[in-house]
Amino acid sequence: MFELHKTAETTKARLGVLTTDHGKIETPIFMPVGTLGTVKSVKQDELISKVKAQIILGNTYHLYLRPGCEIIENAGGLHSFIDWEQPILTDSGGYQVFSLSDNRVLTEEGAEFKSHIDGSKHLFTPENVVETQRILGSDIMMVLDECPPYPSSYEYAKESMELTHQWAKRGRKAFLETEPKYGHKQAQFGIIQGSTYEDLRKESAQFITEQDFDGVAIGGLSVGEPTKEMYDLTNLNTEYIPKEKPRYLMGVGTPANLLHSIARGIDMFDCVMPTRNARNGQLFTLNGYINIRNAKWKNHQKPLDPNFPTDICSKYKMSYIHHLFRNKELLVLQLSSLHNLTFYLWLMDQVKERIANGTFHSWYKGKAEVLDTKI
Amino acid sequence: MFELHKTAETTKARLGVLTTDHGKIETPIFMPVGTLGTVKSVKQDELISKVKAQIILGNTYHLYLRPGCEIIENAGGLHSFIDWEQPILTDSGGYQVFSLSDNRVLTEEGAEFKSHIDGSKHLFTPENVVETQRILGSDIMMVLDECPPYPSSYEYAKESMELTHQWAKRGRKAFLETEPKYGHKQAQFGIIQGSTYEDLRKESAQFITEQDFDGVAIGGLSVGEPTKEMYDLTNLNTEYIPKEKPRYLMGVGTPANLLHSIARGIDMFDCVMPTRNARNGQLFTLNGYINIRNAKWKNHQKPLDPNFPTDICSKYKMSYIHHLFRNKELLVLQLSSLHNLTFYLWLMDQVKERIANGTFHSWYKGKAEVLDTKI
Numbered sequence: 001m002f003e004l005h006k007t008a009e010t011t012k013a014r015l016g017v018l019t020t021d022h023g024k025i026e027t028p029i030f031m032p033v034g035t036l037g038t039v040k041s042v043k044q045d046e047l048i049s050k051v052k053a054q055i056i057l058g059n060t061y062h063l064y065l066r067p068g069c070e071i072i073e074n075a076g077g078l079h080s081f082i083d084w085e086q087p088i089l090t091d092s093g094g095y096q097v098f099s100l101s102d103n104r105v106l107t108e109e110g111a112e113f114k115s116h117i118d119g120s121k122h123l124f125t126p127e128n129v130v131e132t133q134r135i136l137g138s139d140i141m142m143v144l145d146e147c148p149p150y151p152s153s154y155e156y157a158k159e160s161m162e163l164t165h166q167w168a169k170r171g172r173k174a175f176l177e178t179e180p181k182y183g184h185k186q187a188q189f190g191i192i193q194g195s196t197y198e199d200l201r202k203e204s205a206q207f208i209t210e211q212d213f214d215g216v217a218i219g220g221l222s223v224g225e226p227t228k229e230m231y232d233l234t235n236l237n238t239e240y241i242p243k244e245k246p247r248y249l250m251g252v253g254t255p256a257n258l259l260h261s262i263a264r265g266i267d268m269f270d271c272v273m274p275t276r277n278a279r280n281g282q283l284f285t286l287n288g289y290i291n292i293r294n295a296k297w298k299n300h301q302k303p304l305d306p307n308f309p310t311d312i313c314s315k316y317k318m319s320y321i322h323h324l325f326r327n328k329e330l331l332v333l334q335l336s337s338l339h340n341l342t343f344y345l346w347l348m349d350q351v352k353e354r355i356a357n358g359t360f361h362s363w364y365k366g367k368a369e370v371l372d373t374k375i
Numbered sequence: 376m377f378e379l380h381k382t383a384e385t386t387k388a389r390l391g392v393l394t395t396d397h398g399k400i401e402t403p404i405f406m407p408v409g410t411l412g413t414v415k416s417v418k419q420d421e422l423i424s425k426v427k428a429q430i431i432l433g434n435t436y437h438l439y440l441r442p443g444c445e446i447i448e449n450a451g452g453l454h455s456f457i458d459w460e461q462p463i464l465t466d467s468g469g470y471q472v473f474s475l476s477d478n479r480v481l482t483e484e485g486a487e488f489k490s491h492i493d494g495s496k497h498l499f500t501p502e503n504v505v506e507t508q509r510i511l512g513s514d515i516m517m518v519l520d521e522c523p524p525y526p527s528s529y530e531y532a533k534e535s536m537e538l539t540h541q542w543a544k545r546g547r548k549a550f551l552e553t554e555p556k557y558g559h560k561q562a563q564f565g566i567i568q569g570s571t572y573e574d575l576r577k578e579s580a581q582f583i584t585e586q587d588f589d590g591v592a593i594g595g596l597s598v599g600e601p602t603k604e605m606y607d608l609t610n611l612n613t614e615y616i617p618k619e620k621p622r623y624l625m626g627v628g629t630p631a632n633l634l635h636s637i638a639r640g641i642d643m644f645d646c647v648m649p650t651r652n653a654r655n656g657q658l659f660t661l662n663g664y665i666n667i668r669n670a671k672w673k674n675h676q677k678p679l680d681p682n683f684p685t686d687i688c689s690k691y692k693m694s695y696i697h698h699l700f701r702n703k704e705l706l707v708l709q710l711s712s713l714h715n716l717t718f719y720l721w722l723m724d725q726v727k728e729r730i731a732n733g734t735f736h737s738w739y740k741g742k743a744e745v746l747d748t749k750i
Contacts, residue, residue, distance in 0.1 A: 037698065041705040043686075067673070067698040074694070075676050081695055298442070301450050311418075319449070320456055323412065323442040330416040333705055 001187050001214055002246040010361035012238060012265035015352060018055075018215075018246055020139035021184035022079065022087040025054045027246065027267035028351055030258065030344045031089060033275065035059045036066060037082040040275050041337040044084050050310070051341040052349075055087040055139070057270045060132055061096035064122075065115055069135045077137030077182045089270070090138035092129045092171075092191075094145050095219075095251075106146065108166065126171035130178060130188075137182045142217065143171035145191040150224040157195035164193045165207050172211045187214035189248060192237055196225055201233055205240035215246040218266075222252045231260050238265030255284055255347055256368035262351055263364055274340035279333050281325050283312065284343045288373035292336070297322040308346075312339040347371075376562055376589055377621040385736035387613060387640035390727060393430075393590075393621055395514035396559035397454065397462040400429045402621065402642035403726055405633065405719045406464060408650065410434045411441060412457040415650050416712040419459050425685070426716040427724075430462040430514070432645045435507055436471030439497075440490055444510045452512030452557045464645070465513035467504045467546075467566075469520050470594075470626075481521065483541065501546035505553060505563075512557045517592065518546035520566040525599040532570035539568045540582050547586045562589035564623060567612055571600055576608055580615035590621040593641075597627045606635050613640030630659055630722055631743035637726055638739055649715035654708050656700050658687065659718045663748035667711070672697040683721075687714040722746075 006015040018025040032039045032047065034056045039047055047053040058078055067081075075081035078088055094111065097104055101113035110125030126144045133141035145164040148157050168190050175188045190213035194200030208216055218237045221230045234249060241247050248268035249261050258269055274284070281293040285305060290297075300318035308314060312321060312335045324332035354360040381390040393400040407414045407422065409431045414422055422428040433453055442456075450456035453463055469486065472479055476488035485500030501519045508516035519542045523535040543565050550563045565588035569575030583591055593612045596605045609624060616622050623643035624636050633644055649659070656668040660680060665672075675693035683689060687696060687710045699707035729735040 036702050036704060037695070038704050038706040041709075043706065043709065066702055067694065071674055071694055071698070074674055075692055081692065081698075083691055083695070299446055299449055316458055317450055317456065319442065319446055320412070320458070323446070323456075327411050327441055329411060329413050330705065330708055331413040331418060334416075334418065334709060 002244065004243055006355060007243070008355050008360050009358070011263040011364070012235075013262045013351070013355050013360050013364075014243075014265060014267060015355050016246065016267055018087075018267075020087045020187070022085060022139050023054070025087060026352060028258075028262045028348055029054055029268055030348050031055050031057045031268065031270040032341050032344075033057045033059075033270055033272045034082070035272075036062050037078065039337075039341070041279070041333045042275070042341065044082065046338060047341070048086065050338055052345045053086070053341070055089060056084065058088055058090045058136065058138060059093070059096060060090050060129060060136065061093035061100070063090075063136060064093060064132055065117060069132060073135045073181075077135070079137060079182075087139040088136075089140040090133050090136050090142065091250075092133070092142040092144040093124050094129075095147050097124060098147055106163065108163070110144070110167075111146075126167040127174040130171055130174040134178055134181055134186070137180065137184070138186065139184070140187045140189060140215065141175070143168050143175075143188060143190050143213070145193055145219055147220050147223065148193065148195050150196065152195045154197055154200075157193075157197055157200055160195070161193045161200050161204050164191065165204070168208055168211055172213065189213050189215040189217050189246075191217045191219040191250070193220045195220060196229055196233060198233070198236060201236055202240060205237050209241060209245070213245075215248060215268075216241045217248040217250050219250050221249065222257070227257070230257075231264060234261050234266060235264040241265075255344065255371040258344075258347065259351065259364040259368040259371070263361070274344050275337045278336035278340040281336070282340075283336060284340050284371070285313070285375070286370075288370060288375040290375055292318070292321050293325050308343075310339040310342045311335050377619065379618055381730060382618070383730050383735050384733070386638040386739070387610075388637045388726070388730050388735050388739075389618075389640060389642060390730050391621065391642055393642075395430075395462045395562070397460060397514050398429070400462055401727060403633075403637045403723055404429055404643055405723050406430050406432045406643065406645040407716050407719075408432045408434075408645055408647045409457070410647075411437050412453065414712075414716070416654070416708045417650070417716065419457065421713060422716070423461065425713055427720045428461070428716070430464060431459065433463055433465045433511065433513065434468070434471060435465050435504060435511065436468035436475070438465075438511060439468060439507055440492060444507060448510045448556075452510070454512060454557075462514040463511075464515040465508050465511050465517065466625075467508070467517040467519040468499050469504075470522050472499055473522055481538065483538070485519070485542075486521075501542040502549040505546055505549040509553055509556055509561070512555065512559070513561065514559070515562045515564060515590065516550070518543050518550075518563060518565050518588070520568055520594055522595050522598065523568065523570050525571065527570045529572055529575075532568075532572055532575055535570070536568045536575050536579050539566065540579070543583060543586055547588065564588050564590040564592050564621075566592045566594040566625070568595045570595060571604055571608060573608070573611060576611055577615060580612050584616060584620070588620075590623060590643075591616045592623040592625050594625050596624065597632070602632070605632075606639060609636050609641060610639040616640075630719065630746040633719075633722065634726070634739040634743040634746070638736070649719050650712045653711035653715040656711070657715075658711060659715050659746070660688070660750070661745075663745060663750040665750055667693070667696050668700050683718075685714040685717045686710050
C-alpha cells in the first residue's frame with residue numbers, strides 16, 4: 001500500500017504515497033483527529049476544501065463507547081456514519097484505556113476497564129479491537145498495545161513491551177483471519193514501544209517489523225520525555241523499520257516537532273494540538289505562534305497575515321478575533337480550528353516541496369525555530 | 376426607504392422592499408440575531424450563501440459593553456469590525472438594560488444600570504444611544520424605550536408608555552441633529568409600547584407614528600402574554616401604522632408566530648429562537664419541529680429530508696446528528712444553527728411567493744398548525 005518516491009540525501013526525510021480504497025495519501029502527512037467521528041468544530045466539507053486533509057483519525061475507545069458498534073454498523077461503517085469518503089485511520093483504543101478509564105486491569109488476555117462515562121465494565125483484547133475496527137471500517141487500523149507512562153522503570157518498560165509484543169502477534173493473526181465488512185480493503189499497523197530505553201526500542205522495532213504489518217507506528221513517545229530524547233528515539237526507531245513501510249509517529253506534535261521528526265524519517269502524524277490549542281486561543285502562523293486572547297490584539301485593526309489563506313489570517317481584523325475569543329463566541333472555535341489545521345497541512349505541503357527540490361535539509365531547522373517562537 | 380409593492384386581499388400580509396446603502400431587503404423578512412457581532416456559531420459567508428440572510432441584528436447593550444465603542448469606532452464601524460457588508464439593524468439597548476443588568480434606575484433622563492459583566496455603572500439616554508448607534512454605524516437604529524414586564528398594571532403600563540414617548544421624541548431629535556460617521560445613511564425606527572392595554576397600544580401607535588420615524592416597531596410583546604393576545608394587539612397596532620412605513624415586530628418568534636403576524640401586517644422580525652433552540656437540539660422542519668436529542672433518532676439511519684437544502688436535512692444520517700448532540704460536539708451547533716436559520720429564511724421566501732400569487736390567506740393557518748406540531 002506504500003510507495004516510497006524519494007529519500008532526502010542529508011536527512012532521512014522521505015516522500016511517499018499511501019494507497020487506500022478511499023484515496024491516496026501523499027506523505028509526509030498530518031492526520032486531523034476526529035475523536036468521536038468529528039474533527040472538533042470543523043465541518044467535513046471544509047476539512048476537504050479548506051484544510052486539504054487527506055486522512056482523518058477516529059478513536060476506537062470513544063466510538064466503541066459512543067455511539068457504540070451497533071449504531072455504526074447499522075450506518076454501514078464509520079465513513080458512512082460521518083459522511084466522509086476519504087481515508088480514515090483508527091487507533092486501537094489502548095492509549096485511551098490507559099489515560100481515561102478507571103480501574104483498568106492489564107492481563108495477558110487484554111485490558112479490562114471501566115468506562116469514563118458511566119463506569120460500565122469492558123474488555124479490550126488484541127482480537128476484539130480488530131473486530132471493532134472491522135465494524136468501524138477504517139482504512140488503517142492499529143493493533144492493541146500498552147503505552148507505558150514516562151518515566152517507567154526498565155523492568156516495567158520491558159514487561160510492558162513484551163505484553164505489547166504478544167498482543168501484536170495475536171492482533172496480526174486476528175487481522176489476517178478476518179475480512180473487511182464493507183467491500184473496501186483495510187490495512188493494519190503495528191506499534192513499537194520500549195519507553196525511553198534504547199535497547200528495548202531497538203528490540204521492539206525489530207519484533208514489530210518481523211510481524212509484517214502494513215505499516216509501523218512509534219508509540220509511547222511525546223508522553224512527557226524531553227524533546228531531544230523523543231527525537232533521538234525516533235531516529236533510532238526509524239533505523240530499524242524497513243524503508244518500504246510507512247512510519248507513523250503517534251500523538252506528535254508541534255509544528256517544530258513535525259519538521260524534526262520528518263528529518264528523522266517519519267511519514268505520518270496525528271495530534272489534537274492544532275484543534276485543542278485553537279480552542280484555547282493559540283494560533284500557529286508562519287512566524288511563530290500567538291495567543292489571540294492576549295491584550296496586545298485588542299485594538300489591532302488589521303488581519304494577521306493577508307497572504308495566508310484562512311479567514312483568521314486574511315479576512316478578519318485581529319480585534320474582532322480577540323473580541324470573539326474573550327467572549328467565548330462559538331464562531332471563533334470554527335475559525336481558529338480551521339486555521340490551525342490548515343496551517344498544519346500547509347506545512348506538510350511545504351515539506352513535500354522542499355524534499356522534492358532538495359532544500360529540506362537546509363530549511364527545516366531554522367523554520368522549526370521560527371515556528372517555536374511566541375510572537 | 377420603504378416601498379410597498381403589494382398588500383394581500385383577504386389578510387393584511389404585505390410585500391415590500393427596504394432600501395439601505397448596504398443593500399435592499401425584501402419583506403417580509405426575518406433578521407438573524409448577532410448579539411455580540413456574530414450570529415452564534417454561523418460564519419458570515421454562510422449567512423449569505425446558505426441562510427440567504429438579507430440583514431442581521433446587533434445588540435447595542437452588548438456591543439457597548441464588549442468590545443466597547445472605541446474598538447468598533449477604530450475598526451470603522453460594526454460592518455467593518457465583523458466583516459459584514461450587508462445591512463445591520465441595532466436595537467437601542469433598552470431591552471437588555473431591563474432584562475440583564477443589575478440595579479437599573481429609570482429616570483426621566485434615561486436608564487442607569489450596572490453591567491451584568493463587571494458591575495460597572497452606565498447610563499443610557501435617548502440621546503447617547505443614538506450616538507452609540509452612530510458609532511456602530513447600523514443601517515437601521517432603534518430609539519430607546521422601556522419594555523414593561525408582563526403582566527403590568529394599567530397604571531405602570533401608562534407611565535412607562537409616557538416615558539417611552541418622551542424618550543422617542545428626544546431620540547428622534549438627537550437622530551435628526553446628528554450625522555452618520557462612515558459615509559452610509561442610517562435610518563431610525565420608533566417603538567410602540569402600551570403593554571396589553573388596547574387603548575394604550577392605540578395611543579402609543581398614534582404617538583410614535585406622529586414622530587415620523589423611518590419605520591415603526593411593535594415592542595413589549597412576546598414577553599409572556601397568551602399568543603392570541605399577542606396576535607390581537609399586533610393586529611390592533613398595525614391598524615394605526617401608516618401603510619408606507621415598514622413594521623417590525625420585535626423579538627418574535629416561532630415559525631407559526633411569523634405566519635400569523637405577517638397576516639396581521641408585519642414586515643420584519645428578529646428572534647434568538649432559531650439559533651438558541653438549535654443549540655438545544657430543536658430543529659424546525661417542513662412538517663413540524665423535532666428534538667434531535669430524543670432517543671427515537673438514535674438509530675435512524677437516513678437523512679431527515681433529502682429535499683431540504685441544509686446539511687442536517689439532506690446530507691447526514693439522523694443517527695449521526697443525534698450522536699453529535701448527545702456528546703455536545705461543536706460541529707452540531709454549526710449544523711443545527713445553520714439549519715434553523717435557513718429554515719426561517721426559506722419560510723419567508725414561501726410567504727413572499729404566496730403573497731405574490733394570492734395564495735397566502737388560504738395557506739398560512741394550516742401551515743402554521745403543521746409547523747407548531749412536535750414530530
